[in-house]
Amino acid sequence: EAQLVESGGDLVEPGGSLRLSCGASGFTFSSFNMNWVRQAPGRGLEWISHISYGSTVIHYADSVEGRFTISRDNARNSLYLRLNNLRAEDTAVYYCAREKYYDYWIDLWGQGTLVTVSS
């Protein structure tokens, strides 16, 4: 069964940094485009970043451009998100999400990891 498991969420002070990880299993990770989507407490879904299966194409939302970095290690079946210069408004559950093979819609989500930015 295909599965995504996020980790790395924590309480961090404003201006701090964090790295989130997402481990994939049950499918050929290296063949799939991946995304990060976040959800602030009590709020809606916000797409924040995309990386193609070979890391050749990367996109970011304006809200995180220049502060967050997406990457992947296909040999380790893992997706990452480096969060720098964190702000209170970055507090959210962060989900990794897989795009359907040879299509572009999100067909698989992880359970999410909570990032809290507070002093």
Next chain:
Amino acid sequence: DIQMTQSPSSLSASVGGRVTITCRASHDISNYVVWFQQKPGKAPKSLIYATSSLQSGVSSRFSGSGSGTDFTLTISNLQPEDFATYYCQQYKSYPYTFGQGTRLEIK
């Protein structure tokens, strides 16, 4: 960026009833819309992709329609497990954007 305007933000309905949720895109997105269901404390789950195609394993009580800028999700014969929050999302271009969500409650 493409804006997705979803309505209503909330609605209440009875078990056995039927509801329709609407999303309007700020630009023509052809049929590149996916609908998600999310229950409290859980990750979203895809229901409908490419406007009207049912994701594997999803009940046929869910259906989608539309094209261009106007899209709808219809849920028929509402069951207790359908009461959740629903989101549309366009995947025509990056940045992907979501509607604001519709909270469906039991009347």
